[in-house]
Amino acid sequence: MKTKPKANSAKETDAKPVVHWKLRLYVAGQTPKSLVAFANLKRICEDHLKGRYTIEVIDLVETPRLAKDDQILAIPTLVRSLPEPVRKIIGDLSNTERVLVGLDLIPAPRTSA
């Protein structure tokens, strides 16, 4: 499962000029869920987007205003602001497959779409 999408995405990115991924992780304080989410995100990015991603962690407890701008409701939320279109993923990112689908790194499985 894991290898195939990897190959796919590699093929895509190889063909096009290198696309930089901009990811934002919204958390609310240092909660266990946000720590888990950050760890999961880091791992996935290292696996799939090595070298062409930046992760910005936004703590809404410190900057609550930003919650409105990105329409954040659930915590944690991962927002892919680049490449377009914007994608949103909620939860602690423990379901890797769903994260990959959400990030558009693999096509959505027919059954659950």
Place this chain on the structure above:
Amino acid sequence: MKHNEPKNVTRKPRRRPSLPKAPTGIQGLDELTGGGLPQGRPTLLCGSAGCGKTLLAMEFLVRGALDYGEPGVFVAFEENTEELAKNFASLGHDLKALVAQKKLALEFVHIERSELEETGAYDLEGLFIRLGHAIDSIGAKRVVLDTVETLFSGLSNAAILRAELRRLFRWLKEKGVTAIITGERGEKSLTRYGLEEYVADCVIMLDHRVDGQMATRRLRIVKYRGSTHGTSEYPFLIDEGGISILPITSMGLTSEAGTERVSSGVPRLDAMMGSRGYYRGSSVLVSGTAGTGKTSLAAHFAQGTVARGERCLWFAFEESSSQIIRNMRSIGIDLEPAVRRGTLRFHAERPTMFGLEMHLVTIHKLVNEFKPRVVIIDPVTDFTAIGSEAEIMAMLTRLIDFFKMQQITALFTGLTVVGALSEGTDVGVSSLMDTWLLLRDVQNGAERNRVLHLLKSRGMAHSNQIREFLLTDHGVELRDVYVGPSGVLLAGSARDALEAQEKALTLVRGQEIEGKNRELDRKRQAMEAQIAVLRAEFEVEQVEAAKTIGQDQTRAGVLVGDRIQMARLRQSDAGTTGKTRRHK
């Protein structure tokens, strides 16, 4: 709008302020809830689509911000802030200005399942943060969540959602904000997702029902923990002025009965009621068959009211205001100046425009707005088209009670059907009325004439006589009627004929009397002549008698003289001479 509050608070004697309440500022709702929503607690507002949940909730915030100095946060899950501002601009609320003044915060929460990928455990802390931030940024005391159920369609993990909602409501309570949470009506439960489970303090249900093609919005307070409240369904109205609810059944027979009188506008009619007219605050029914002059009588009353400098509100259910003005001009009543001055207002509307309750709400609203001393409802029987008799009775009872509370004199006209019993109206409302005037057609020969009966007038001496009711070019005129030989009422030309007949008869009688007088005179003269003759005869006799008496006396004297003379001549004895002389 809030003038009604003190009046109705007296209805519920509240020994101690059991529960702090946040006034909604919505007409009627504060009366129903005894002062507002539970302060610092969430209230669930549920109802089907399009029944006015969002509007009521927004009204709560706007009123709070403007009238009670309590800023509010509106969290919209369905409309974005632009749409909200647009929708409420049409209702006269400038949300953007309120936002600029920091009296209101609009928070649009967008949630779309297809755009969200759920990848594990999460919570709704983001919503809490946003809400908390919005509340803190303007110091909000009121919060509306409209409608939080959207979350259920946006997020798939119901278990998380329910836990988070429970936390949210607890959190709102801790924050001390008065909140309204709206919810869609469910099939079996109050809300589709059972929000009532979490919000237990106060539940208000809105309903939009269609009865006989007439849609009416209604409000019901399902539950209000720790407070008394009205329990019935109350109709409410949404218009450019916002929401108004009518807690009509809360009224009782507690109105003050004054002794002040108001003129009916027709002097002769006033005369029939002890020269003073109706009681102020009483209800008057003018019933009659078609074309008997009910509206004209109402116009007189209206004219008299504005002439006193009081306001008059006229609900016309059959004619437009210009039609009434034109028609009344034909009998010499010009209502237009009063309309222009603003002391007389017409509200013309077909009864079938909306349901009974709605009419009631409209009447309430207009009366509260215009504050008239006199209200005319012309005709009240048109409501039969939109309700059963029982419903109309109930509505009129409420209406009359309402007018009485406000000391408004109300005149209702009622159409009776020709051929139906003359003393009933289509609606059996007469028992509710204080004064009942009945206009009837009387048929004589080949014409119909109008007559007026004063069937009842509570609490005053009133004439029991029937009057002929004339519509002249200078208004209504009441005249005495004639009762014909066989006890038939005579009016119109028949009366005129009879009048002429009577005049002739009087003339003849006059002549007869004159003749008799002359006869008497003659007799007196004859008698006096006789007396004169008798007197003359008597006088003659008297003279004769006197003469005879004189002669007799002389004769007697002569006789005595003769006897003495003879005695002296005989010289019978000397002694008797002196005696005789002395005697003489």
